Amino acid sequence: MNVDLTALIEAANRAPSVHNIQPTRFRFDDERTITLLEDTSRRLLVGDPEGKDNQKSLGAAFEGLMLALAARGLGGEVQKLKGDGDLRETICVRIATGGVSDAFEPITRTRASYRGAFAKPNDVDHAALAQISEACPDLHIVEGPDALQHIARVFDDASMEVLRAPAYRAELLSWMRLSPKHPRYERDGLNAAHMALSPIEALGAGVVLGPKAFPLLDSVGLAEPLISESGKVRSAAGVALFHRPVEETEFETGRRFYRVWLEVERAGLALCPMSVLADVPRVAQGLLRENAIGADRKLVTAFRIGRRPQGWNQPPRARLPVDELIVKAA
Numbered sequence: 001m002n003v004d005l006t007a008l009i010e011a012a013n014r015a016p017s018v019h020n021i022q023p024t025r026f027r028f029d030d031e032r033t034i035t036l037l038e039d040t041s042r043r044l045l046v047g048d049p050e051g052k053d054n055q056k057s058l059g060a061a062f063e064g065l066m067l068a069l070a071a072r073g074l075g076g077e078v079q080k081l082k083g084d085g086d087l088r089e090t091i092c093v094r095i096a097t098g099g100v101s102d103a104f105e106p107i108t109r110t111r112a113s114y115r116g117a118f119a120k121p122n123d124v125d126h127a128a129l130a131q132i133s134e135a136c137p138d139l140h141i142v143e144g145p146d147a148l149q150h151i152a153r154v155f156d157d158a159s160m161e162v163l164r165a166p167a168y169r170a171e172l173l174s175w176m177r178l179s180p181k182h183p184r185y186e187r188d189g190l191n192a193a194h195m196a197l198s199p200i201e202a203l204g205a206g207v208v209l210g211p212k213a214f215p216l217l218d219s220v221g222l223a224e225p226l227i228s229e230s231g232k233v234r235s236a237a238g239v240a241l242f243h244r245p246v247e248e249t250e251f252e253t254g255r256r257f258y259r260v261w262l263e264v265e266r267a268g269l270a271l272c273p274m275s276v277l278a279d280v281p282r283v284a285q286g287l288l289r290e291n292a293i294g295a296d297r298k299l300v301t302a303f304r305i306g307r308r309p310q311g312w313n314q315p316p317r318a319r320l321p322v323d324e325l326i327v328k329a330a
């Protein structure tokens with residue numbers, strides 16, 4: 001079996017990961033066995049203390065790997081692992097023949113988070129949302145100005161709630177690359193271009209989220225208007241509440257996370273996750289209740305969805321080089 005392992009890893013690592021931390025590492029145990037490991041040193045200890053988002057990110061990378069294998073006519077026998085330590089073994093894939101190419105695979109090449117304001121929604125966008133809703137029963141789509149205004153307000157309030165913790169802001173800032181001069185700008189984290197921030201806005205974001213300015217601005221009611229993403233939420237064609245069975249593992253949820261995202265892009269639309277809506281339990285429960293989503297479901301995140309404006313230039317993907325993702329077999 002002749003497989004270009006570097007190309008496989010590059011494809012797997014196109015998957016989304018929380019804050020673009022890219023926690024998945026790959027080990028080749030022999031020429032047809034790949035083990036995926038979690039680099040626990042990249043966990044968000046404040047924002048994700050239980051490592052749930054890491055597990056979702058690993059699930060997404062695994063889905064990316066399986067899509068890449070299928071595109072080469074390959075599949076794999078899969079074995080779940082329960083590793084520990086700094087590099088935790090998560091899953092092992094023994095590559096085999098017989099994979100069937102998946103229509104999503106080509107979309108992995110262009111999928112990207114879109115964090116700007118959307119183009120004014122038209123009938124085609126709403127029809128695309130209906131198509132997505134049909135294809136994905138785990139996306140509950142909310143449309144209409146009043147409903148979007150409500151979610152925008154809940155999102156800003158929930159964002160403020162988490163941002164008031166200095167440790168949360170410090171951790172977020174540590175993954176932001178606000179200037180192209182940042183040494184990791186093209187490697188990982190959230191860079192200014194991907195956050196759709198102009199140089200001035202990026203500078204401002206660094207100041208507003210800083211340890212001194214934020215409490216001061218908050219005390220005079222200025223922090224919320226400065227961090228508000230309300231306009232971006234209201235510009236969306238709709239918001240999709242992504243819900244999964246409560247008992248599903250975070251890893252499996254992550255696989256699905258990637259596939260619904262690819263479904264949105266296949267329909268010609270773009271999205272930005274708003275995970276804070278799921279991270280604050282009271283807020284998540286409120287949204288599930290208001291939308292009559294059953295108690296046997298968990299809110300994974302909410303996606304604001306719309307069309308990228310004409311002329312939007314997608315910045316190059318920020319990713320670690322493949323050789324840094326490979327762990328040597330013992």
Ligand SMILES: Cc1cc2nc3c(=O)[nH]c(=O)nc-3n(C[C@H](O)[C@H](O)[C@H](O)COP(=O)(O)O)c2cc1C
Nearest residue numbers: 016017018019020053056057112113273274275276
């Ligand atoms: C579990 C998970 C949660 C995420 N939550 C958010 C979020 O709340 N806000 C956001 O802007 N992006 C969020 N993202 C998207 C990542 O930041 C994004 O995938 C990463 O920066 C890589 O960029 P790309 O999607 O353009 O490849 C999330 C991704 C994952 C896997």
